[in-house]
Structure formats: structure tokens, C-alpha cells
Amino acid sequence: MSFITYLINGISLGSVYAIIALGYTMVYGIAKMLNFAHGDVIMVGGFVAFTAITTLGISPLLSVLISIVICTALGIAIEKIAYKPLRKATPLAVLITAIGVSYFLQNVALLVFGSDTKLFSSVVNVPDLSLAEGQILITGETIVTILACIVIMIVLSLFIKKTKSGQAMLAVSEDKGAAELMGVNVNKTISLTFAIGSGLAAIAGVLLCSAYPTLNPYTGAMPGIKAFVAAVFGGIGSIPGAFIGGILLGVIENLSKAYISSQLSDAIVFSVLIIVLLVKPTGILGKKISEKV
Numbered sequence: 001m002s003f004i005t006y007l008i009n010g011i012s013l014g015s016v017y018a019i020i021a022l023g024y025t026m027v028y029g030i031a032k033m034l035n036f037a038h039g040d041v042i043m044v045g046g047f048v049a050f051t052a053i054t055t056l057g058i059s060p061l062l063s064v065l066i067s068i069v070i071c072t073a074l075g076i077a078i079e080k081i082a083y084k085p086l087r088k089a090t091p092l093a094v095l096i097t098a099i100g101v102s103y104f105l106q107n108v109a110l111l112v113f114g115s116d117t118k119l120f121s122s123v124v125n126v127p128d129l130s131l132a133e134g135q136i137l138i139t140g141e142t143i144v145t146i147l148a149c150i151v152i153m154i155v156l157s158l159f160i161k162k163t164k165s166g167q168a169m170l171a172v173s174e175d176k177g178a179a180e181l182m183g184v185n186v187n188k189t190i191s192l193t194f195a196i197g198s199g200l201a202a203i204a205g206v207l208l209c210s211a212y213p214t215l216n217p218y219t220g221a222m223p224g225i226k227a228f229v230a231a232v233f234g235g236i237g238s239i240p241g242a243f244i245g246g247i248l249l250g251v252i253e254n255l256s257k258a259y260i261s262s263q264l265s266d267a268i269v270f271s272v273l274i275i276v277l278l279v280k281p282t283g284i285l286g287k288k289i290s291e292k293v
Contacts, residue, residue, distance in 0.1 A: 016246075022239060023198065029237035036228070042204055044105060046219055047109060072199040078198075145207045245283065249269060
């Protein structure tokens with residue numbers, strides 16, 4: 001029974017990674033940029049919800065909505081200020097800028113909230129579920145996190161396939177120049193991508209802090225890196241790939257902690273990624289792209 005418990009907890013953790021990875025994979029798939037500041041948007045989302053609940057006395061549900069709105073606006077601002085001028089720059093310049101934005105957000109959080117770790121009150125008001133005569137306990141946070149991940153993945157897939165904006169995203173991901181010639185507003189589409197990714201980061205931040213109730217300016221750093229690993233693992237640029245990669249990563253990490261070593265779990269996760277990329281460099285659901293020389 002303990003294995004089932006570890007597995008469920010791994011799926012829950014993986015669901016958080018998957019939600020974050022969806023933001024990574026959308027931005028890379030459409031704008032061809034690696035937004036390494038994405039993990040710190042998670043931290044901002046957590047602090048916004050924390051401040052709304054503890055300082056302003058706002059209800060948990062409303063605080064989550066406020067967090068999503070602020071992180072969405074932050075994502076658009078980051079894209080406009082930091083990334084838009086670098087559309088035609090080298091990937092290295094974009095990468096260095098992303099790292100700079102990441103450190104900027106961390107240091108602003110340090111100045112505003114201090115370096116002390118805050119105790120985050122869960123925003124989830126769902127009762128725990130007990131199975132097999134109490135031998136398996138599934139927390140309300142686990143239930144909500146897994147359901148939220150599934151719903152987000154389905155809604156996002158339908159949005160991409162069924163809406164005009166989603167079709168514009170697909171067009172821009174294939175060929176920016178051709179999409180612009182066909183009347184697609186490339187700037188608006190990329191901004192929308194950053195907005196959606198940052199809104200998802202806010203949800204992931206609140207869910208992560210509810211399951212693991214601590215918060216500090218570095219909260220989003222490691223989950224952000226692991227979510228990027230999940231996106232690469234599943235095939236960066238693929239929405240189902242980000243979902244599968246996140247779930248697998250969470251399960252591998254949790255089972256490694258339970259049965260091998262909690263200190264070596266991160267090393268095992270990254271080792272599995274290396275093995276997968278050696279066997280299939282494009283990731284699980286990634287596609288090979290032929291480039292004309």
C-alpha cells in the first residue's frame with residue numbers, strides 16, 4: 001500500500017511540474033525562446049496569494065484569481081521589456097537575458113518580503129480521501145492538483161486546436177514570416193503565449209505551496225528547472241509531451257526518495273533525462289525537424 005501512496009504523491013508532484021512545463025513548452029514552441037525566469041513567476045504567484053490571504057484577509061479562491069491576473073500581467077511585461085527587443089538576437093543573448101530577469105525577480109522578492117521562509121496556508125478546501133480502510137490517504141491538495149493538471153491540459157489542447165488564437169499560435173510556431181504574411185499578428189500571439197504560460201505558473205505556484213507549505217524568494221528556482229527538464233523529457237514544444245514528462249518526472253523523483261535515497265533523488269531524475277535524450281534526443285513525443293542548409 002505504501003507504494004501506491006508514493007505513486008499518487010509522485011503523480012501529484014508531477015502534475016505541478018507538468019503545469020509549469022506547459023508554460024515552458026508553449027513559449028519555446030511558439031517564440032523559440034527558453035524563458036528561464038518562468039520558475040520565478042511561480043514564486044511571485046505564491047507571494048501574491050500569500051499576501052492577499054495573510055495581509056489583506058482575502059478569501060483563498062479570490063487570492064488565487066488575483067495571483068493569476070498579476071502573474072499574467074507580469075508575463076506580458078517581461079516579454080515586452082526583456083524579450084521582444086531580442087527577437088532576432090542569438091539564443092545566447094536571450095538565455096543571458098532570461099537568467100538576468102530571473103535574478104531580478106528573486107532580488108525584488110528579497111527586498112520586499114525578506115529572506116525568511118514563510119509558512120503558506122493551503123488554499124485547498126477539499127477533504128482528504130481515505131482508501132483501503134485507512135491504509136491509503138490522499139490529501140485534498142493531491143486531489144485538486146491532479147484534477148487541475150488534467151483539466152488545464154485538456155482545455156489548453158482544445159484552445160490550440162479549436163480557437164482562432166490557438167490556430168495563430170500554431171501558425172507562428174511553424175513559420176513566423178509566413179504567418180505574418182497571412183495576416184497573423186505575431187507580436188500579439190507571442191504576448192498571449194507568455195500571458196497563458198505565466199497564468200499557469202501562478203496556479204502551479206499556489207498548488208506547490210499548498211502541498212509543501214513553505215515560501216521564500218527561491219521557491220520557484222528548482223521546480224522551474226525540473227519543469228524545464230520535464231518539458232525536454234516529454235519533447236519540448238509538445239503540450240501532451242509536457243504533461244507526460246511532468247508526471248513521469250514527479251513519479252521518478254518520489255519513488256527515488258522512497259526507495260533509493262532522498263539525497264540522490266535529484267541526481268537520479270537528471271540521470272534519467274540524460275539516458276532518455278541519448279536514446280531519443282527529441283524527447284518522448286518530440287518530432288525531428290529538418291532544417292535546410
